Amino acid sequence: MEILFNLGLNHVLTDIFIRLDPKSLKHSRLVSQKWNNFIRHHIWDSRKQKEILRRNLWRVGNFSLHQFQSRVSITSILSDNSSIAVGYTNGCAASLDINTGEVINEYVVKPGTCDRFMSSQT
Structure with missing residues (x-):
């Protein structure tokens, strides 16, 4: 991951982080200050990425259908x-x-x- 940060491949990093489940994304912020800043600025501060996160929340969890x-x-x-x-x-x-x-x-x-x-x- 550090190589991606060093090469400035923000779009790749964003794609990786946005695919994490909410708990993993939260824990990723604790890895380092660099990861925390990246997630905060490129995920949480982005309207587009927050919308993707909202849509992804429906894929996480156990669901059942009741009619x-x-x-x-x-x-x-x-x-x-x-x-x-x-x-x-x-x-x-x-x-x-x-x-x-x-x-x-x-x-x-x-x-x-x-x-x-x-x-x-x-």
């Missing part, structure tokens, strides 16, 4: 390791168990508008 049926159109979805939050076009929202799809809680804006609009299939 849920809804009688109302969905406007937004957010999840963590245990639940899924779903917003609907009728102004209602629900939190679902990520493993079973069961409704944990429903959030109603107008009474009567969200009468059990979810059924799940995993």
